[in-house]
Amino acid sequence: MTASSESHWFKSSYSGGSGTECVECAYTDGGTLIRDSKRVDGPLVRVRSGAWRTFVQTLARGTLT
Numbered sequence: 001m002t003a004s005s006e007s008h009w010f011k012s013s014y015s016g017g018s019g020t021e022c023v024e025c026a027y028t029d030g031g032t033l034i035r036d037s038k039r040v041d042g043p044l045v046r047v048r049s050g051a052w053r054t055f056v057q058t059l060a061r062g063t064l065t
Contacts, residue, residue: 009025009035010024010026024036028046030046031049032046032052033046033047
Protein backbone atom coordinates (compact mmCIF):
# COMPACT_ATOMS: atom_id res chain seq x y z
CA MET A 1 0.00 0.00 0.00
CA THR A 2 1.30 3.47 -0.76
CA ALA A 3 0.21 6.80 0.64
CA SER A 4 -1.49 9.22 -1.66
CA SER A 5 0.49 12.38 -2.30
CA GLU A 6 -2.73 14.20 -1.39
CA SER A 7 -2.92 12.67 2.09
CA HIS A 8 -2.62 15.21 4.90
CA TRP A 9 -0.22 13.67 7.39
CA PHE A 10 0.04 14.91 10.98
CA LYS A 11 2.23 13.82 13.87
CA SER A 12 0.68 12.11 16.83
CA SER A 13 0.52 14.23 19.97
CA TYR A 14 1.95 11.17 21.78
CA SER A 15 5.14 11.11 19.69
CA GLY A 16 8.38 11.76 21.53
CA GLY A 17 9.92 15.22 21.34
CA SER A 18 13.39 13.89 20.53
CA GLY A 19 12.45 13.04 16.93
CA THR A 20 13.18 9.35 17.42
CA GLU A 21 9.64 8.15 18.16
CA CYS A 22 7.36 9.86 15.66
CA VAL A 23 4.13 8.39 14.39
CA GLU A 24 2.13 10.15 11.68
CA CYS A 25 -1.50 9.64 10.73
CA ALA A 26 -3.63 10.63 7.76
CA TYR A 27 -7.39 10.33 7.50
CA THR A 28 -8.92 8.71 4.41
CA ASP A 29 -12.49 8.05 3.32
CA GLY A 30 -12.32 4.55 4.78
CA GLY A 31 -10.29 5.14 7.92
CA THR A 32 -6.81 6.16 9.00
CA LEU A 33 -3.31 5.51 7.69
CA ILE A 34 -0.41 5.25 10.16
CA ARG A 35 3.31 5.41 9.38
CA ASP A 36 6.73 6.00 10.90
CA SER A 37 7.60 9.63 10.14
CA LYS A 38 11.25 8.69 9.61
CA ARG A 39 10.26 6.25 6.85
CA VAL A 40 7.65 8.15 4.81
CA ASP A 41 8.04 5.71 1.91
CA GLY A 42 7.99 2.72 4.24
CA PRO A 43 5.11 0.45 5.22
CA LEU A 44 1.72 1.80 6.26
CA VAL A 45 -0.92 0.46 8.58
CA ARG A 46 -4.52 1.02 7.48
CA VAL A 47 -7.21 1.03 10.17
CA ARG A 48 -10.91 1.15 9.34
CA SER A 49 -12.94 4.07 10.68
CA GLY A 50 -14.86 2.15 13.35
CA ALA A 51 -11.75 0.46 14.74
CA TRP A 52 -9.84 3.76 14.80
CA ARG A 53 -12.71 5.52 16.60
CA THR A 54 -12.86 2.77 19.22
CA PHE A 55 -9.07 2.90 19.69
CA VAL A 56 -9.01 6.70 20.14
CA GLN A 57 -11.99 6.63 22.52
CA THR A 58 -10.30 3.90 24.58
CA LEU A 59 -7.11 5.99 24.79
CA ALA A 60 -9.10 9.06 25.84
CA ARG A 61 -10.78 7.09 28.64
CA GLY A 62 -7.45 5.69 29.76
CA THR A 63 -8.79 2.14 29.77
CA LEU A 64 -6.29 0.58 27.34
CA THR A 65 -4.43 -2.18 29.13
